[in-house]
Amino acid sequence: MRHARNELVGLGLALVLSMLAATSRAADSCDAFCHLAEANKASLIMLHDRGLLDRAVAGRIAAGISAHAQDQSVAGSRRSSNYLHFEQALEVLIGEDASRLHVGRSRQDLHETVRRLQQRDLYFAVYAAQLAARHALLNTAQEYANAVIPAYTHGVQAQPTSAGQYFLAFASAMERDSTRLRALYARLNRSPLGAAALGTSGFALDRAQLSDLLGFLGPVDNAYDATLVASVDSKIEMGQVLATAAIPVAQLIQNLHTQYHDPMPWMQLGDGQTSGSSIMPQKRNPRPLDRVRSQANAVIGGAQLMILNAHNTNTGMHDYRGLAALQTTTNAAIAMYERYADVIATLHIDRERALAELNADYSTMTEVADVLVREAGLPFRTAHHFASTLTTLGRSSARSPMAFNDQELAEVYQDAVGSELPLPAARIRSAMDPTDMVAARKGQGGPQAMEVDRMLGLQRERLAADRDWLQSQLDDVRNATAARRAAFDELLEKE
Secondary structure, three states: OOOHHHHHHHHHHHHHHHHHHHHHHHHHHOOHHHHHHHHHHHHHHHHHHOOOOOHHHHHHHHHHHHHHHHHOOOOOOOOOOOHHHHHHHHHHHHOHHHHHHHOOOOHHHHHHHHHHHHHHHHHHHHHHHHHHHHHHHHHHHHHOOOOEEEEEEOOEEEEEEEHHHHHHHHHHHHHHHHHHHHHHHHHHOOEOOOOOOOOOOOOOOOHHHHHHHOOOOOEOOOHHHHHHHHHHHHHHHHHHHHHHHHHHHHHHHHHHHHHOOOOOOOEEOOOOOOEOOOOOOOOOEOHHHHHHHHHHHHHHHHHHHHHHHHOOOOOOOOOOOOOHHHHHHHHHHHHHHHHHHHHHHOOEEOHHHHHHHHHOOOOOHHHHHHHHHHHHOOOHHHHHHHHHHHHHHHHHOOOOHHHOOHHHHHHHHHHHHOOOOOOOHHHHHHHOOHHHHHHOOOOOOOOOHHHHHHHHHHHHHHHHHHHHHHHHHHHHHHHHHHHHHHHHHHHHHHO
């Protein structure tokens, strides 16, 4: 059996996993206080560059910010994210000039900026976790690309398909989730800083510079929107994208869980993934499935909570501004993706058992009807009637399709249609073979090997592009951080 973490790294996703680890560490180390300090650094640099603070005052404020940040790095420190507490600490360190840092600002725009920076950390972590889960799906799709398995509709065996097509369907859903995440980033990564309470100020602040210094794509244009309106939908949109993503995750998990209703499932968890019962020696409980589903439920519930918090509130209220619900939702999504990747990477498909389940029922009757249409020119409904009659007769006598001999097939056709079977019985029997049926598919996106290979190649290309995109966004933020800290250090030297 495969092991999820080793497999993911071994097949080339080390970069994404390292990004996930790096962003998670960044999110842990740069808490709300840390982001508040960085936003204050950006404000200080901009005020100095715009001539709103002279060099001497800017240098003293820079020294105060640096000293306060150092003081708060000690274990057990207050690390308050309230700017008024930050300013009070600066006043103790450098005197009344500390308040000059707040020129043209309000706690409204400053605190919303801190929340945006925290949200961006959460975004990077969940996006990287999602890419890792996509990668696991593609690996499993490739490993079992041509395994013929049952597909189900209305909870009933429907037709044979390939495991490659099956897993690629769920990978396609994740690809759409990645597209949604990328789209929302352009709206999420916008700076409220400089909007003040809601109407800017009489000081000529450079909001574009503030945005650049903090690694945003640009300011939220309308100042009222920046502090009072976008503060709602920026969180709700991310929650809703994650909730949408949780649905197909839970569906695949539930499909797998249903397998365990059968004493001999054809798809099951790998060795070491199940756990025993405290009283029933025979039990092998697929507990990892419960855990993925529970996290998916937490994502969906958390997304709805964000809507409820904002529903029927005036603009400017605090009900919807806090980040707690989004943090809980995003952390659940990260755990969902990580556990999902572990499950997918260790799945085992018993090919013989899957074929046995297909051969025990009548899932190939569509191909029987299609062969009569394609090769004998029958009207579809006539061919369908024969296949349906054969199914009813076989099930009533507890016989599988292959149990009918040539003469019986001819007799069933005669009874159903009123004429001789227009194709050799051997041809009808070959149409009943699940492997032959899958191989005979011709349409785009089908389960046949050529289409599975094509789709797998495309999805790997798109995953690589999404991984590169994420890396470029991380690089942009890191470059902005380096530039901001260099400019701040220069002010320190002038002190």
